[in-house]
């Protein structure tokens with residue numbers, strides 16, 4: 001299901017031409033389709049409708065309040081990795097009982113905030129963290145729901161920077177040592193051991209790594225149950241990939257079918273933490289061509305969005321399809337699409353076959369709904385760009401464009417410098 005479609009040589013989002021939004025809000029901006037977001041969530045949730053399950057959207061993929069609200073209104077929970085993400089999710093109206101908290105470096109204040117909020121469980125990633133959570137729960141006079149995030153040592157066959165389930169990665173507790181860690185957890189009095197969790201990596205485009213991890217996890221769950229641990233939740237993390245270019249990832253229904261077949265006898269509530277598969281193709285980045293030039297027979301298309309707005313190409317050399325917002329009959333050229341940032345690594349596409357774009361043309365950078373705005377920065381003192389959500393024939397500014405004043409709003413010149421006269425002579 002996709003609500004970004006061309007009609008009469010124009011790109012539309014649901015029932016609005018993208019060019020109309022560009023004229024009214026200026027460029028660059030992120031654009032999300034409400035219908036696509038909701039449909040992606042529904043497809044995923046329906047795939048697991050026959051078993052007890054909670055779909056905890058990974059907030060890191062897109063933490064805009066309106067986006068979270070759409071998914072929460074559909075019955076979703078959230079997977080968070082920081083106090084800030086918890087705050088956002090609570091503001092968006094999440095039920096605390098549908099919040100799982102992952103991450104290798106949870107601080108005491110964040111743990112206490114999560115305990116006070118009454119989240120479902122912490123996915124604990126080390127022995128020391130287990131003890132810290134126990135102590136925090138004791139201090140607050142509560143019991144902390146926990147699962148151990150085990151590292152199953154499975155190769156997800158994705159980009160090395162986004163692979164998380166191999167022994168060499170910093171994530172989780174080695175599955176070989178997990179049983180002894182569970183036994184230790186049982187000796188800590190302020191913990192309620194609720195589950196087992198794992199997350200092997202992101203943009204995974206085959207089923208086999210998920211199933212391999214699940215098989216290892218199942219053995220552990222059975223062993224824990226034999227030892228009378230009350231394991232009620234199995235959290236299989238996120239990671240299901242999407243099509244950026246030619247990838248053919250399994251559909252959520254195939255993913256669900258394979259998982260349910262492999263885990264028939266587990267008798268637990270499943271938790272999933274999908275991020276990219278829900279929001280990735282529900283968003284685009286719209287940017288305008290500032291200039292074109294050729295150096296040494298190489299063509300550059302310089303646009304007004306940079307690596308500070310969308311860092312994925314620079315960071316992972318990842319592919320995002322780039323198409324004109326208004327199609328015109330132009331010849332094709334090979335060009336780099338680059339941003340205005342003072343870094344050679346600032347590009348959105350390299351050596352890409354594209355229409356011969358001209359100054360002023362609008363471009364759509366596809367598959368930008370996940371890890372787009374959430375990874376944006378103010379580098380080069382560029383105000384962060386707005387996020388727009390379309391619903392049918394209306395659009396809503398769900399995050400306004402930052403201003404120059406926003407850029408310095410957290411900074412202060414100390415009095416000793418303020419009172420100092422400014423030398424105008426350069427001496």
Ligand SMILES: Cc1ncc(COP(=O)(O)O)c(C=O)c1O
Pocket residue numbers: 058061079102103164199201202203237238239240273274275276277370
């Ligand atoms: C613990 C955890 N859960 C869920 C996700 C979401 O992953 P994805 O966006 O690939 O579905 C991630 C990121 O990879 C993660 O680290």
Ligand SMILES: N[C@@H](CCCC[NH3+])C(=O)O
Pocket residue numbers: 060162202203312370371
């Ligand atoms: N930021 C990554 C995904 C990392 C997933 C984090 N667990 C991306 O843009 O693809």
